[in-house]
Amino acid sequence: MGLILLALVPVFTALTDQSFYLDLVNRLMILAIAALSLNLILGHGGMISFGHAAYLGIGAYCVGIPAYYGVYSGWVHFPLAMGVSALFALLTGAICLRTTGVYFIMITMAFAQMMFFALVSIETYGGDDGLVIEVRSAFDPWLSLEDNVTLYYVTFASLAICLYLMHRIVQSRFGMVIEGAKGNERRMQAIGFNTYRYRLTSYIMSGAMCGFAGALLGNFTNFISPEMMDWMRSGELIFMVVLGGAGSLFGPVLGTAAFILLEEWLSGITLYWQLLFGVILILTVLLNRGGPLRGAKPLAGSK
């Protein structure tokens, strides 16, 4: 079923007389990759990270800061984005993952906010106002992301690859460990798994993938700002995962689509669309009695 949806995407590109839709779906796909990465630790691993937007920001800054110094090569940007994200995930995850439950949520939130404030304070890279990216990533000698259509296809390919990767990871031995640790960590330890290490690994992988999405995002918006990592953005990411059905493969993609399209539609109706949006979000939670972490799947089918 999901494959049909993916197949429809190129159809949209045929409609690209209206570049608006090209942009909309492009942004949707980038955020879908971010949501996919969050799903690994949230949906499959049960780790409620409220700081995932930090990786989007880090990824974007890994494009913007080199560009500021005249380094425009995508071969630098993207690996850097993933590397720095992985490092941040390692350092913060090492601390966060020693906590559980509410502490974990709050600490991930706090670390993301820390990055936000740190970047706001660095005036050289724009501080609060952000930084414009004049030139997009170039993957010499093959292609450059300057062209919107090229960027679109690169994003599309990335999303497809990420979906496939997630599919394999989730079914693998590693995936089983993460899932087991979500269901019953104590048991996992009793049978011999050092759950902390496996969770940290998944946390790092998730951060790296989200950093990659961040690099795409920076290219897409031609602009970087600390706002990208604000904790409210993290909340939106969680919603995208939960709306589509946490723990399923296509759930994050569908959830992101639902979220973005709803946002577009509502903001067209009224200036005060956020109120409606908020109400819808609240109702989604109140009515979803199964609980998102129990694999309830409002939109997507079964795993």
Added chain:
Amino acid sequence: MIDWSLIVTQCLNGIQLGVLLFLLASGLTLIFGIMDFVNLAHGSLYMVGAFFCATFTELTGSFLLALVLSLPAVAAVGILVELVVVRQLYARDHLDHVLATFGLILCFDTLVQMLWGPEGMAIPLPTFLNGRVTIWPGIGFPTYRLLIILIGLAVAAGLYVIVTHTRVGMRIRAGASNRTMVSALGVNIQSLYTLVFALGAVLAGLAGLIIAPITEASIGMGNDIIIVAFVVIIIGGIGSIKGAFIAALLVGLIDTMGRAFLDGLLKLVISAQNAETAAPALSAMLIYILMAAVLAFRPQGLFPAKGR
């Protein structure tokens, strides 16, 4: 050449920030400690308090009267929120709390915009609060900020008395450790929870309105400070008011002193230019580094509430 006047002033500023954080954090930690509920929208109640006060000050011409009127108003909002949304979620897991209250933030931000417009509102202070007080020969400090400190300490003392020496407080503490027992004993748990939530709302609203004369009431003003409040309760230990108090003062002092003096300190060890770029970023990160450090040694915070 130590500028004592600056150090004392910044110290007091730190304490002022600390008591503000305490007002916010205490409600948050109470609600979590007793109802096991994570309330992201606590910052929205902070904002609502500020706006109510702004309007009441406009209507009555007196800030102090507005203060008194705003508190029951915020309590009412809190009760409404508890009855309509929060109550349905006590049995759910924390993710649901977080998502629902996140939705509430969006609602509150928009509602405030609808009712008060997109611009912020200033709150004028009566003249006698606008001056400075000489607390030591040669060292002056704004009267109003001193008042904030006094109010905060009074509230802290009041909370301590309520929780440890009154019957309501006893019920609150009992409810925290054993819900089923307490309701079996005939205490109406639902009303108790509403009461606690309302109390938390009032504390948050008080914090908002008390700082608004300095910062202005503005949309979304709660969304950034709520994170700091979370840091405070993480450091202090979730569920502990004493922990929130100590952690709040600690965080307030470290943040304020850090911002004021870090670049000066850094200049002693590294070049002035590097210090100037690094200092703001580093001082912004200080409280989070503090949080990480505390967690490294005590993952439950400094004074974890017992028996969860």
Added chain:
Amino acid sequence: MHNPAPDVMLHVSELSKAFGALRATDAVSLDVRAAEIHAIIGPNGAGKTTLIAQLAGELPPDSGRIEFLGRDITRLPPHTRSHLGLARSFQITSVFLDMTLLDNVALAVQAHQGHSYRFWKAARRDAALVQPAMTLLSQVGLAKRAHRLARDVSHGEHRQLEIAMVLATRPKLLLLDEPMAGMGTEEAARMVDILQGLKGQTAMLLIEHDMDAVFALADRITVLVYGQVIASGSPDAIRADTSVRRAYLGEDITAG
């Protein structure tokens, strides 16, 4: 330094744990020998759960030593103990409810097949996991239910699943925390058979309330009351011990 006899696998020495004024474990010493079933009994509140938690590595003792196969494991985490051959079952069902019975056991098998940093091959189609898991499920009589979700099977079947999972970790010594808890007569009898069948393969430290089972299985019995060992010896010796009878005031421990 006390030198335990060569066939002693688990040696617990002066283990103590207090919660405030409550001495949950009070200078407990005992050992478990190879191929024996050593049962621990005691009235409610005797501190059996606390003891198991310390032996399993979930709770650090205040003082004392735990030695397993000659090695000091007092401060080792649960997952390391599992790899040394010390396995533990849970009193309150603790399986992976959202996974099938097969998945549950396969996970336990997987834990002992090297590291799990394998991201590509599908675990559920991995014969190296599935075959041993199916064998174990047959051993406990659950082969036919292998593809059922754990949340959809009965309580008794959960207990059988527990045993299968624990066996999957190829233990040298089993810590069994009330394996018969909540079982009817027929199911309990089946469990006793399974445990009997394991005798000789694996040493066992068995915590149980079900006296029929205890006297049917145990080679030695230790009695725990208020955190202290008040008696230890063969089943007959325990049956005759007056302090034990006093502890179980009114309870007829000679039944069965």
